[in-house]
Amino acid sequence: MAPFENPFALLALLSIIPLIILYLLKPKPRTIKVPSLMFLMRVHKEKKRFYSSFTRFIRDPLFWVQLFILIFLSLAAANPYFTTDEPLSQEHTVLIIDSSASMQTDNRFDDAVSLAGDHISRTNTIILASNIPSVQTSRASAADARRVLGQIEPHDTVADLSSAINSGLRDVSQYGGRIIVISDFANWDGEDPVVTKNLVESYGxxxxxxNVGQRSDNVGFINGWIDTAADGYTYTGVIKNYNNYQATLTISIFSGNTDTASQTTQITVPARQTRQLAISNLSPGVTRVEIENQDSLMVDNIAYISIPGSAEQNVLLVSDKERLPSRTAISLIPNIRLSASESVPSNIGNYDIVVLANKDRPLSSSEIGILDNFVKNGGSAIFIASDAIGQDAVSTDLLRLLPVRIEETVQAPSGVSVDKTVSSRLTDDIKFNEIGVYEYIKTSPRSGATVLAQTRDQIPMYAHHPVGEGNVAYVGFNDQIENSPWNNFHNLPEYPVFWSKLIRWMGGTGSIDDYNVKTGTTLSLKDRQTIHTPYGVIEDNRIQVEKAGIYEIGNRKIAANLYSEPESDTTSDGSDVMDRLTDERTEPGLVRDMTFTVRNYLDNYLVALVLLLLTLEIYIIKRRGEL
Structure with missing residues (x-):
């Protein structure tokens, strides 16, 4: 018996009862002949009247037509179905294409796209393997898949092949199919793709x-850094020669957007070795260093350098305490002019950032009003947790400014651990897990706030959000050192770094490392902004750096470079990976079912039968002359 998805609809079968009653009360008219012995037969007819009334409509074909119409409609409303085990389809293919920088060597990426086109099936999912896998299309037709293949381009990053395979696994686990990975297998981030392949295959x-690509020669920048010197900034670039012969390179240096080199030099790099190139006294702006020699991989032939202007920032620290670790840390930041005050002045328009570090005295309503106007007009404010903004002291007006909702103060004598929730230039190189928190304010994030660090119980300890044209940050680490400190953050070597990153970011500037990043980095912005990238203009509050070049955000210019020795090694052709495929095996784990259960619904067939019966009913009525 087939199960029903809506069994309560079977109550509609009760409609058969009124149909039977209707036929009992409405006898069918008949033409009869009256014999002369009618009165003698009357008694005998009376006995049969009941039986004839009951059997009359049983022999009526119209009754049966209408009966089955009611039955089939009731069953269709109950939605009956039966189940079958269907084989998982092999017509679905997940195509994973390596889009790392090394795939730009010679024609590797074009060959990968061509091979992907040869493996297109009825339905297709295409994933670009980059530092973060990117699903280009899911369960697309063959025509749509070919259109997508014609649009994709390689990135200037290192690919995480295992993450891409795991991303494809989720799709195949649901719909069935196979996974095809096309790569040069020269280098990768994350887990070993061979181990991931064997693990996925253990699920059936x-x-x-x-494998695509052949060994090729290459020379390129594999590293670079900027040091602060007495006469400004000095760039040091590391160039490696992957060839089996000595290479004499022509190096051109360009300043700004000009195509005319300001300086040209030559450098000789022995076979399979490195040489350093130093450029001193760099002026503010963008500098481009190019290896003029042509080779198989050009993305590492250019080093981009960005030197910010030395704009000085004015910071106001408002506190009712003189000795504060935050005050010391901020005063050590270069190009920062720090002022201190016991209250918020009536005019703070000349300051870029205001740090609120009161420990006991709550801010007055007039001070909050001044801060509110300051932030909404483009200023930045940083609130440090203390009793002065605790649940008993915080005002409703102040709550509107903070990126968190203030609740009670919590004592934790045994200490509470803190973890970062977002990896960005504000949290990188800060070991939040080494901070011991013994007292803190229980908070919850407001809508639109970005939480950068939180306790294991998901209590925000470091968060920010935009307010008007400005920005407000909350630092949950009270820096009071008198009596019982709330935490040990001020004793850690990362504490000055923490304040340098935060002040630079809140003020719209940053350290020299914030202006020079590696591809694959995620840039987090205070709010949604227009960003000019090497591949076009976008508008967002976060950007994934996937291409080498210059990224312009407002008046800031950020240089991005590949700087990856394994990715620049074009002499690696992935043959070792292909050789390991037959050698490495993982123990079989869970065996994946090769079938899945499908519900086959019968309601459409029942409705079709009803339509046929209705046609038959009309025919019978018309044949009787009743229509």
């Missing part, structure tokens, strides 16, 4: 590796 899923 087919994974195929296709």
């Amino acid at each position: 899923i087919e994974v195929e590796f296709i």
